[in-house]
Amino acid sequence: MTAGEILILAALGTPLAAAGLALVFAKIRDVRDTVTIVAALALTCVCVALLAETALGRPPEMRLAEPIPGLSIFFRLEPLGALFAAMASALYLLNSLYSIGYMRARREPRQGRFYACFGLAMCAVSGVALAGNLFTAFLFYELLTFATYPLVTxxxxxxxxxxxxxxxxxxxxxxxxxxxxxxxxxxxMAGSTEFVTGGLLAGRMDALPAGVLLIMIVFGTAKAALMPLHAWLPGAMAAPTPVSAFLHAVAVVKTGVFLILKCAAGIFGPEIIATSPAAQGLLWTAAATILIASATALTRDDLKERLAWSTVSQLSYVISGALIAVGAGVVGGGLHMLTHAFGKITMFMCVGAVYLAAGVTRVSAVSGLARRMPLVFAAFLVGSLSVIGLPPFGGMWSKFLLITAAFGAGEPVTAAAMILSSLLSAACFLPIVISGFLGEPGEAALRSGPVRAPFLTVLPPVITAAGCFGLFFIGDWVMTYLIPIAERAP
Structure with a gap:
């Protein structure tokens, strides 16, 4: 067995083992939580090693089994999958720290099951990220749905x-x-479902039937929340805040847009995307989703619900990147998947910290509260600026690349939707920070006694906010690293 195969098995097995141990030690809080953190740290190290192997031109692959003749469970890493795995594992580590602080402070029940589902979900995310064919990705994609259901409920x-x-x-x-x-x-049709440079179906299928398959995949991947299959996402905000952060930044929605990017590049390829009327129709649907969801977010007073609608909008930026028939679109989509993850998890963690410290869940109730919780609101501001797309934060590069790609591909409607959505995002989030720091103190801000969130719910968003800043300086490296996924068929 090669070193690459060992790393692949470790990426799948580490979170799976963590899930089992979380159930075994469900009643022993310190052991359970320690196992979760150690496993998350180990998974992060494994995924960073996989990222390094891929960057050095040694992408590992492994054919695990063939449960159906002609359909194998096959893993093969490429730049986008390696980046997604590293991003998800690093944010899983920080979200696990945050979850321990949050769940203990709230004295939430069923914490053993909670962390077990986190581990099982991360196994599924790793499987999708490392998948070398669409069949394998589908199996782990479905596992993710059922692993996260107990978290939502x-x-x-x-x-x-x-x-x-x-x-x-x-x-x-x-x-x-x-x-x-x-x-x-x-x-x-193709005798395979493997992801291939330039697209598996390139030269094998005309644009019209391929377009039907494209529609089936984009809407079948409902985790990407493209309208009208988006209603589950705001509804899932009924879950505890660590779950919301996990859904939006680490696992579910990012897995959806990642799979669409993978299929656009590795199943269809730029030639089919460029000539398919279905791709154009889906691109307009994504533009409409970007605008409608951004406008809806602006009308929501509940903090988590506002963030959820913003996520619906931002996911369609990535979908648009997949459907713009130029390489910069796919690369920009991959970069936006990364920058949005860091920005949005920061914002969700901050909202949870505000809830723990002050019991505030609504935009209208944050007035003056930032003066009691300056570090949390400062982190929220950084996450907001990155999601809006302003320098010096990572979101600026991904939005710049996507907007210029849209103009370059002759898609001014998509570019205009992205620009207008960024303005709506600024209107959504900046008033929260302004009200928090400069507004007249409200009931929560005037409350006697300390207004303080647990340390483990403050440290992770500060780290992810620093990540938003750091991504501004490595954006060029990430773009260069992702270029191979946008190559055309030889």
């Missing part, structure tokens, strides 16, 4: 159960009705 009340039903109905239903038939059709 963790509170056990009617609101969370309703959110869980919608979650499984939309995500599982779309995958079964659209994504699975697309996988089967591709296997039948």
């Amino acid at each position: 963790h509170k056990g009340d009617e609101t969370s159960r309703r959110a869980g039903r919608l979650y499984v109905l939309l995500l599982g239903g779309a995958a079964a009705a659209l994504l699975l038939p697309a996988v089967a059709t591709i296997q039948a």
Whole structure:
């Protein structure tokens, strides 16, 4: 067994082992939480090693099994998958630290099951990131749906159960009705579902039938929350804040847009994307989603709900990148997947810290509160500026690349939607910070006694905010690293 194969097995096995141990030590809090952190740290080291191997031109691969003749469970790393795995594992580590602080402060029940589901979900994320073919990605994509369902319904009340039903109905239903038939059709037409440079279907299928498959994959991947299959995402905010952060930045939605990027580059390729009327229609749908979701976010007073609608909008930036028939679009989509993850997890963690410290969940109630919690609100500001796309934060590069790619591809409607959405994002988030620092103190700010969040709910968002800043300086390296995914068929 090669070193690369060992790393692949470790990326899958480490979070799976953590899930099992979290159940074994469910009642021994310190052991359970320590196991979670150690496993998350180990997974991060493994994924960084995989990233390094890929960057050095030694991408590992492994054919694990062939459960169905002609369809194998196959792993092969490439730049986008390696970047996604490293990003998800690093944020999983920070979110695990945050979760321990949050769940202990809230004295939440069923914490053993909670961390076990986190571990199982990360195993699924690793499987999708490392997948060398669409069949393998589909298997782990479905595992992710069912691993995260108990997290969405963790509170056990009617609101969370309703959110869980919608979650499984939309995500599982779309995958079964659209994504699975697309996988089967591709296997039948091409004799394989492997991701190939330039697109597996390039030269094998005309633009029209390929466009039908493209529609099936984009809407079948409902985790990407493209309208009208987006309603599960705001509803899932009924879950505890660590779950919201996990859904938005680490696992679920990023897995959705990652899979669409992978299919655009490795299944269809730029030639089919450029000539398919379906791709154009989906691109306009993404532009509409960007604008409608941004405008809806502006009307929401609940902090988590505002962030959720913003995520719906930002995900369609990545989808747009996949559907713009130029290499810069796919590269920009991959970069935006990374920068949005750091910005949005920062914001969610800050919102959770504010809730723990002051009991505030609404935009209208934060007035003057930042003067009692300056570090948390400063981190929220950094995350906001990155999501808006302003320098010196990483989100500036991904939005700049996507907007210039849209103009370069002759898609001014998409570019205009992105620009207007950025202005709406500024209107969504900057008033929260301004009100927090400069507004008249509200009831929460005037409360006697300390207004202080647990240390483990403050440190992680400060680190991710620093990451938003750091991404500004390594954006060029990330773009160069991702260029191979946008290559055309030889």
